[in-house]
Amino acid sequence: MKKVYLGLAIAGLLAGCASTSDTASAKKETNAATAATSSVVIKSSASSLINDPQLTAFRSNSGKSDFWRKEADKNNGKGDVGSSKDSAFDDEGSARIRFINSSDDFSSVPGLSQTVEGLKPNTDYVLSFYLSDKKGANSVSEVLAGATGADGKELGESVIHVSQLSNSPVGEVKKSFRQAQVEFNSGDNTSATIYTRMRITDASAINMDGDIGKQTEVRVDEFALTKK
Secondary structure, three states: OHHHHHHHHHHHHHHHHHHHHHHHHHHHHHHHHOOOOOOOOOOHHHOOOOOOOOOHHHHHOOOOOOOOEEEOOHHHOOOEEEEEOOOOOOOOOEEEEEOOOOOOOOOOOOEEEEEEEOOOOOOEEEEEEEEEOOOHHHOOEEEEEEEEOOOOOEEEEEEEOHHHHOOOOEOOOOOOEEEEEEEEEOOOOOEEEEEEEEEEOOHHHOOOOOOHHHHHOEEEEEEEEEEO
């Protein structure tokens, strides 16, 4: 009889461990799945850490900026980053990231970055922005958004596809813009480089005889960096 009770006790203990493990695993998967979305609207006015967060100066200066760095080289097939009049909120201005020619290197990841100062060390931050990808769920474009520390090491990154953002807040001016975000901890950094880069998921799905720009382009706007 004692053996029976002992067996039941061990079985119950193992079941409890499995349940705890399953719960932790499910929680981890849920957090990963929702990392790029939020129902809370975050606008650029919520943060003063980012310069030209609405890209209005970037637009008025025809894609030139003292703050935003364009990570692209269209003359050598490494993608194109330019200004767009489309806007998520308020004054016109956003950045358009795309490829142009069928001969481009579609393994490149063109994008936009900015170094921000004034971070608090060992603090959790949320980088939010608005993404417009009119190609919808079948888009061949995804966005890598994140931050690196002063030493260049990754602090946090999310891979974001427009199909993930169907329940995210939308822009007021152009409804194609949807809010996306990525969380990171500053570690011992008081500055970080934030970025959004476009990556092609399947170059074979691009019609090389068609408009390469329209088939690959995404737009980003309304950046904010806030404490979590």
